[in-house]
Amino acid sequence: MIDFTVIGGPSSEQLAKKIAFKLKSKFIGCELRVFPDGESKITLKGKPSGKILVVQSIYPPVDSNLLRCLAITSQARVFSSQVYVVIPYMGYARQDRQFLPGEITTMELVAKMFKAAGATKIIVVDIHSMIALEHFHIPVKNISAVEELARHFKKMSLNFPLVVSPDKGGVERARNFAEFLGVDYIALEKHRDRKTGNVAIKSKGLEGVRGRDIILVDDMISTGGSIVKAAEFLKKQKSGKVYACCTHSLLIGDAEKNIIRAGVTKIISANTIPGKTSIVDVSPLIAKAIT
Incomplete structure (x- = not known):
């Protein structure tokens, strides 16, 4: 077992505590103060030692949580030459390349900042x-x-479940999910307008959906547009219950309300982002990956 001090950032304190428990490591929390102008001031609640594990998700407010993560990482490097940074939800990962002329690949800058801050592993x-x-x-x-x-x-207890990816890009995820359950899977054909963000399902009527409980699987649910369109489409095919499942449940604005209104029975997600849908604990996975 590697000897770590686990530092829980403000966005992931509870998950960090679970990871520290799994690793049988010392846990240090952070005190966060936000000034009237929006600046964040972070103070470590203890003195770390040995190898350090920083745990901080970068979900909304994304820029604030990113800067806080970088600040904690930088301070951790003062105490150790080995600073592992666990970012359960990595903001800016969608800005990984240029899609339209003039767009900035922000993920490239984020990666450089973590190296500059002193992270030795992400x-x-x-x-x-x-x-x-x-x-x-x-x-x-x-x-x-x-x-x-x-x-x-x-x-x-599901009725003849079928795993469904809202788009072709998630077909491998759906396949892996379905293989573990020992059930079938399909992927819908989705089109998203790069400029407006509007989503449309292009798939035609699907045989074999009628009466079956559906597990809509995605990596993240943000505004919920893709899940809403998929759920409405599947309900038109006379499916059974529809469940939305994802790792990262952002649920921006009225996303949850819109998803339920579209016919989804329940949203289930991991605790990479804290919230009422975040009922699947990933701390054992993270602890195992570190050791």
């Missing part, structure tokens, strides 16, 4: 794009929560 969970990892010039590891999420559904 660990993420189900990053949105594997291309994003190519921007890091320090060791980086992506962990999949798919099996843990599937294990949760294995305990449920």
Whole structure:
């Protein structure tokens, strides 16, 4: 067992405590003060020693949580030459390349900042794009929560379940999820307008959906547009219950309300982002990946 001090950032304190417990390591929390002008001031609640594990998700407010993560990483490097940074949800991973002329590949800058701050290794969970990892010039590891999420559904009483990816890009995730459950899977054909963000399902009527309980699987749910369109489409095919499952549940604005209104029975996610849907614990996966 590697001797770590685990520092829990403000966005991931509870998950960090679980990881520290699994590693039988010392835990240090952070005191956060936000000034009227929006500046963050972070103070470590203890003195770390040995190898250091910083745990801080970069979800909204993304810029604030990113800067806080960098600040903690920089301070951790004062105490140790080995600073592992666990970023359960990596913000900016969707900005991994230029899609339209003039767009900035922000993920490349984020990777440089973590190296400059003193991170010696980065660990993420189900990053949105594997291309994003190519921007890091320090060791980086992506962990999949798919099996843990599937294990949760294995305990449920579902009627002839079918795993569905909202788009072709998630077909491998759906396949892995379905293989663990021992059920079938399909992927819908989705089109997203790069400029407006509007989503449309292009798939025609699908045989074999009628009456079956559906598990809509994605890596993240942000505004919920893709899940809403997929759920409405599947309900028109006379499916059974529809469950939305993801690793990262951002649920921006009225996303949860819109998803339930579209016919989804329940949203189930991992605790990479804290919230009422975040019922699948990924701390064992992270602890195992570190040791």
